[in-house]
Amino acid sequence: MAATTTKTQGKTASLSRWIQGLLCGAALAWMPGYALLVGVMMLPMIAVYMMDSRRGEASARMMMPYTFAALVHPFHQLWGADGTIDASVMILMNPVTCIIGWCAAGGGWFVLELALFGVKVLRQFQVKKRKREIEKSLKALAEEWDENAVTVDEAAPVAASS
Amino acid sequence: MAEGEEFGQSETTDSQAITIDGRYVINLAQRLPDFANVPAYGARDSMSPTTEMLALAPETFVPARANAASFIQIRSPYLLPVRSVSDVSGSVWILCDSPPGIPLTETSGWTEASVIDRVIVPLANVLHTYHEAGLTHRAIRPDNVFDPGGKSPACLGPALASPPAYYQPDRFEPLTSAICPPAARGNGSIADDVFSLGALAVWLLGGCEPYQKEASGVHLEDRIQKGSFAVLASQLSLSPDVLQLLAAMLSDNPTLRPTPRDLLNAAGHKGFVVRQSPVATAALLLGSARIRTGRALAWYAVHHRQEFVGLFVRGVVERWLSYELGLTQATSRLSQLPKDAALGESGNPASAAVFMEIIATIDPTMPLFWNGMWLWPDAMGQILTTYMSGSSGFPTDPTPIAFDLLRSGKIEKFAQITAIPGQAAACRLAQKAVHQVDVSKPTDVVRLPYILNPLQACLSPRCVSRRFSVPLALLQWLNTNPESAQGANATALLDIHMTSFLVMSAVRNRLIDHFTDLMIARNTWFLDLLLLAKLQHLYMTGMLAGIGRKLLPHLSPELKKWRSRSSRTERGERLATAATVGDLGLMYELLHDVQGLKQDQLAWSAAQQQTAQLENERTQLQHAKLELQPAVQNEMISLATAVGVVCAIGSLCAEMVF
DSSP: OOOHHHHHHHHHHHHHHHHHHHHHHHHHHHHHHHHHHHHHHHHHHHHHHHHHHTTTTHHHHHHHHHHHHHHHHHHHHHHHHHHHHHHHHHHSSSSSHHHHHHHHHHHHHHHHHHHHHHHHHHHHHHHHHHHHHHHHHHHHHHHOTTSSSHHHHHHHHHHHHH | OOOOOOSSGEEEEEEEEETTTTTTTEEEHHHHHHEEEEEEEEEEEETTEEEEEEHHHTTTTSSSTTTHHHHOOOOOTTBEEEEEOOOOTSOOOOEEOSSSSSGGGGGGOOOHHHIIIIIIIIHHHHHHHHHTOOOOOOOGGGGGEEEOSSTOOOOOOOOOTSTTTTTGGGGGGGGHHHHHHHHOOOOOOOHHHHHHHHHHHHHHTTTTOOOTOTTTTSSSHHHHHHHHHHHHHHOOOOOOOHHHHHHHHOOOOOOGGGOHHHHGGGGGGGGOOOOOOOOOOSSSEETTTOOOOOHHHHHHHTTTTTHHHHHHHHHHHHIIIIIIIIIHHHHHHHHHOOOGGGGGGGGGGHHHHHHHHHHHHOOOSEEEEEEEEOOOGOOOGHHHHHHHTTTTOOOSSSSHHHHIITTTHHHHHHHHHOSSSHHHHHHHHHHHHHHHHTTOOOOGGGGGGHHHOEEEEEETTTTEEEEEOSSSHHHHHHOOOOOOOOOOOOOSSHHHHHHHHHHHHHHHHHSSOOOOHHSSSSSOHHHHHHHHHHHHHHOOOOOOOHHHHHGGGGGHHHTOOOOOOHHHHHHHHHHHHHHHHTTTHHHHHHHTTTHHHHHHHHHHHHHHHHHHHHHHHHHHTTTTTOOOOOHHHHHHHHHHHHHHHHHHHHHHHHHHOH
């Protein structure tokens, strides 16, 4: 049963690869300008996907909306220039476009790291706070249950003054 | 003596005067010479100001006689009247009339007729009254008999102000009493009083020579060998009638002496027949002594114990008693006793018991002999009291004697054998007392004087001079007097004497049923608090702030039973308040709160658990890894994605707008 499921999943994965490959090929064939723009803008994403073995796919997927956000304007420009390959090269030749696109991907990565760091800091703060509370409770308990503390001699002046 | 009379303010007008029974005023400033060895003060009767009176203050170690109340009932024209015996002021006071004349010690020139008419007959009259009442006087000696002068009969001083025969010189005491230390003489019998009267008459007829410097025990051996009459009156030249009378009175066998009733007719010169005790023709040799009577055998047996036991084991003693003295009953009783050479060893309770039985059997009129000491059982309380005073008059420490003899029940044997009336009852009384005050170890015998003599003042060395015979007076003194505080190394407020005295008084006042209801096992600050709190409640003394303050600093160890600091503080404050007020009951309750202590214990256990949990958690936190879990990472990725999506939408919107 399990083997069947794995087999099915493998089939689906390879099928989606095939479809992705076909779509990429079709895009290169029919819309080379758009494909070039998208390809260049997505370079960091692809690099991450290929180099980060641990969570490459998830990181790449997370970077996708950022890159998309950076792609909107150049895409619009390319659309305005009828999607020609020259226009695409022109847009890409503008360093601002590339820098923004790639920085957007980096921004996504940065946001993730920032969130993780924030979580860690929060976690550490919580631990320290709890430790302080424990210390305080232990001290109070030790004082309350100290066998050699107050004697009647200490208590006597209190009562006498009262 | 009686400086600290704080107690009984209603009876006291000021610090120098005490009023007794609402009419007798004792003037403490007017100290008189001792009256028959008892400290005396001036007193007056406010209803009859012309009557001269004496107030006697018996000292703690020589208390008034146990049955003093019975003595007040005795009235006789020849007896100094005792008006009152009272302890309402906190200590015992005996009020009697001043003597009508000088004591006989200061008189001289007595003739046979004057001695018989003015001394023997009137005093026999008094003794007859005593005998009828079942009492004995036991203080007939020249300084306690008074001569009003002229031809008036002599007047006998009071008997109740000191222990029986305590101050009697040997020459005025019969042998059976003189061989005992003064404290061990006991109440004796009326025959002993008759002997004292005879000895007094002999002394008067002998010229009233001073006897005070006579060492005790000097004539004892002579008297044992030759007889008391022969030793005391041999040098007198008397008429045959008087000689017979005195010989009968001074007989060493109490059963052979005349009764007081016989003596009432002494003035009629009625002849008295002197009956003789059996005397052996063949003497028994014991050491260097030649013994001819049972009494002498008993006395020498004690002094030459090893030799005596040698003869006894061989049966020589039995044969001698049987053939020479005709004491067949004693012989048969002796034959039933174990004949063991170990009897010669003193200090062993078993051999002491058998030896006691042998001595009592040989002469049933002799006192009890136990481990080197002659004593009468009814004197047990006074023996212990006198020993506590540091007296060196005892041949051995009487504490183990009292313990072994009474607790083991060996005294029962003596009660069966003795021929002296009243001694069997005295033995039973002493044994009963031992069980009543729960004497379970030798140190417990200090409780006995209080049960055997209700007028026994507290024997604590700290308040001996105060003569406290009433518990309230002692409590008041402890409460108010700074001297009552113990030294720095003290382990308790009270001592064993005070404790025994207070508890016994409560038993006597019927505030508790049994001695053990109130008695504490030992004296510690906390147990003293328990006892004093109960006494405060029983006697309704009111607040005892002084005692509370003295106890308070020493109760910390008890307070430490509470483990919680806050409840300790709170309890300490309440304890201090109760001590300041003087509510000992509340103080005890605060320290003996079983429920509270249980709760404290539970709270402590809970706190221990909580501490363990917290420490465990702290350890876990110290070793906790800061690595984020995959789920959190995925969450964060989703979050970053969401932010990206928002950016993308924002970017799209911005592109559409501009």
